[in-house]
Amino acid sequence: MQEKFIELFKEALEIDGRAIELSDPFRDYDEWSSLGQLSLIAMLDEQFDVVIETTEFEKLTTVGDLLTAVSRKMTS
Template sequence: MEQKFITLFKEAIDSENDQISMDTRFRELDEWDSLAALSIIAMLDEEYDIIIDGNKFQKLETLSEILNYISENK
């Protein structure tokens, strides 16, 4: 599940960065901007049927935290 999530994350932000892992602090990525944030929120809705509000999303820092949020809210 983790590898699939990393792949979906990279596709959503249009990244080919092979260094992205579950411990990556996604806001520190060169590709990260407000459009990337919206793309991730949309991907969570499409792929996982998870709606996350902006305030909750701002508190998440790593890919692992996003995946934990998915697991806790399915």
């Protein structure tokens, strides 16, 4: 699941040619924008059938935090 998530994450933010680490603060990426956030949220809904509300999303800081939130919602 982690590999698939990272590939889809990179696709949603249009990140090419660099590795993504779970410890990375995703808001620090040059590709991060409000449009990128919307793309990411839409991808989570479409690919994983997971909805993360804005207030919850704002509390997530790293790629790993986001993956953990998605995993929890998939199992609940």
